[in-house]
Amino acid sequence: MNANLPQPLPAGDAPDPPRSDRGRVMRAFNLSLAFVLVLVAVFTAQGHFDWRPWSVAPLDKAGLLGILGAPLLHGSVQHLGANAVALLILGTLAGSVYPKATLRALPLLWIGSGLGAWLLGDLGSHHLGASGITHGLMFLVFVLGLLRRDRPAIAAGLIAFLFYGSMLITILPHEPGVSWQSHMGGALAGIVSALLFRLSDPMAPRKRYSWEEEEDEDELHLQRDADLEPPSPQRVPVLWQPREGQDFVVLPFRPRDPGDASRYPDPPR
Numbered sequence: 001m002n003a004n005l006p007q008p009l010p011a012g013d014a015p016d017p018p019r020s021d022r023g024r025v026m027r028a029f030n031l032s033l034a035f036v037l038v039l040v041a042v043f044t045a046q047g048h049f050d051w052r053p054w055s056v057a058p059l060d061k062a063g064l065l066g067i068l069g070a071p072l073l074h075g076s077v078q079h080l081g082a083n084a085v086a087l088l089i090l091g092t093l094a095g096s097v098y099p100k101a102t103l104r105a106l107p108l109l110w111i112g113s114g115l116g117a118w119l120l121g122d123l124g125s126h127h128l129g130a131s132g133i134t135h136g137l138m139f140l141v142f143v144l145g146l147l148r149r150d151r152p153a154i155a156a157g158l159i160a161f162l163f164y165g166s167m168l169i170t171i172l173p174h175e176p177g178v179s180w181q182s183h184m185g186g187a188l189a190g191i192v193s194a195l196l197f198r199l200s201d202p203m204a205p206r207k208r209y210s211w212e213e214e215e216d217e218d219e220l221h222l223q224r225d226a227d228l229e230p231p232s233p234q235r236v237p238v239l240w241q242p243r244e245g246q247d248f249v250v251l252p253f254r255p256r257d258p259g260d261a262s263r264y265p266d267p268p269r
Helices: 019-048 061-072 077-097 099-120 131-148 151-168 180-196 210-228
Strands: none
Touching: 019 061, 019 077, 019 099, 061 099, 077 099, 077 131, 077 151, 099 131, 099 180, 131 151, 131 180
């Protein structure tokens, strides 16, 4: 056995992930946690200022300011807690697998969730919360898994769907007091971002298995055998062609002995 070939791991052991992968996961988690802490700080301060001008007021020019401020506001501790958990999970997942695409998609998710609430919301209502961004992250990761179809993308899409597949339903009206309009706006922004930024992050190299290498060797052997096999008569080029007016030499053949007719009968006509 060649000592240079990689040896199989003992049963129950798994290779350690590269440090770069660990670093990307921790960086994405820290950024998501920092954003959640900002939401907690803003929610703590909401009782000390009038937050309504910073919420989305549908079809109101003054309510356009809420497109920037509404994701930072929340109506209750439960509301904040649900969005905080979703941001930690989906933000870490998207930021670790697609760091460049996620960074480029965040402005679209932020604006898309606010525009959805501003265009589709009821007059006189106020929309606030980061749930539109969480829906955008979920649809971003899920659609990127469908588009890229490499192993990390498929795994991330399945994890996102496992935890928050119900977001496919919450983009439609289902419960009073829940801004499905901002959910739909964020989801559409996530789909558009996936289409725009699907190639922003390079795909991970695909792992090759031993049976694939054996198949390649078999194909190489078959190709070599095909190269050594003599070509068919139809494929052999004719190197000499008779020309008009050229003298030919006729080689005489010995006539057949009549006594050999019994041994070599004439073919049937």
